[in-house]
Amino acid sequence: MDLPAALPITQETSPVRLLTPERPLAPVIFTSAHSGRAYSADLMSGVRLCPLSLRRSEDCFVDDLFGAAPHYGATLLAANFPRALCDANREAWELDPGMFSDRLPEWVNTNSSRVSAGLGTIAKVVASGEPIYGTKLSFAEAERRVITYWRPFHEALTHLIADIRSRFGYCLLIDCHSMPSPSLGRRLTVRPVDFVLGDLHGSSCASRVTRMAEAVLSDKGYLVRRNDPYAGGYITRHYGRPADDVHVLQIEIARALYMDEARIEPLLEFAFVQHQMTDLIATMTQQVHDLIG
Numbered sequence: 001m002d003l004p005a006a007l008p009i010t011q012e013t014s015p016v017r018l019l020t021p022e023r024p025l026a027p028v029i030f031t032s033a034h035s036g037r038a039y040s041a042d043l044m045s046g047v048r049l050c051p052l053s054l055r056r057s058e059d060c061f062v063d064d065l066f067g068a069a070p071h072y073g074a075t076l077l078a079a080n081f082p083r084a085l086c087d088a089n090r091e092a093w094e095l096d097p098g099m100f101s102d103r104l105p106e107w108v109n110t111n112s113s114r115v116s117a118g119l120g121t122i123a124k125v126v127a128s129g130e131p132i133y134g135t136k137l138s139f140a141e142a143e144r145r146v147i148t149y150w151r152p153f154h155e156a157l158t159h160l161i162a163d164i165r166s167r168f169g170y171c172l173l174i175d176c177h178s179m180p181s182p183s184l185g186r187r188l189t190v191r192p193v194d195f196v197l198g199d200l201h202g203s204s205c206a207s208r209v210t211r212m213a214e215a216v217l218s219d220k221g222y223l224v225r226r227n228d229p230y231a232g233g234y235i236t237r238h239y240g241r242p243a244d245d246v247h248v249l250q251i252e253i254a255r256a257l258y259m260d261e262a263r264i265e266p267l268l269e270f271a272f273v274q275h276q277m278t279d280l281i282a283t284m285t286q287q288v289h290d291l292i293g
Helices: 051-055 139-168 207-219 234-239 270-292
Strands: 016-019 028-032 075-079 171-179 195-198 224-226 246-254
Touching: 016 139, 028 139, 028 270, 075 139, 139 171, 139 234, 171 234, 171 270, 195 207, 207 224, 207 246, 207 270, 234 246, 246 270
Parallel strands: 028 075, 028 171, 171 246, 195 224
Antiparallel strands: 016 075, 195 246
């Protein structure tokens, strides 16, 4: 189902956007779990921050940067819901007990590093560190968000992976994210990195996949780093199983390359960077059989 880029802010908005080719020519899926921007009324209940503050936690426009995937036989799965209010790149139940008015069940993961940082499945703070909520939530609200938003994203992704494996025998998942610029008050002595490729230090995908993506981006003049500081999130850890023929590579792109981070607007350079990402899509989809086939 291909929904328009400008999503209506309603409770009826689909939790995911799925762009598929007319027929799957490549065993490749691109995901964007953090570019959702449908701030519906049900999600904004109890939120003390304005949407602009919340949007600074988004991987803004990443789904648009990789929007050409279906033209190359690949699929693009994007979350429509905002990661600040429900994060699909976390376990389903990474929750901070201090955020809730009632006691959490024993099986909830309250001790992960993400929860400690305030960035669990239901985040406590935005990227700047400001608290999101002015009051405590109920556990029932966390359950509702996981069932309504988190679960459909992962059900769709699980189905896509299974379908591609049945057709081709293997699957490559490229999980797309963006990274904010270093703090403006911090004096940089080296050039900021443009891309970080995360493969869990070589365990989530074939090394040839990472090397190919690195070569494509480096040849375009970008500064590329591996696994530092982003080695891969939940999607990379959970789905990346090369022994079972599912390979996952996480890509982090510097927001400063394509957007005004204060205004949350694309820069004039957006179209150029989008074209560069289309080149990456073309190479990865055309070479995937040699990389992991």
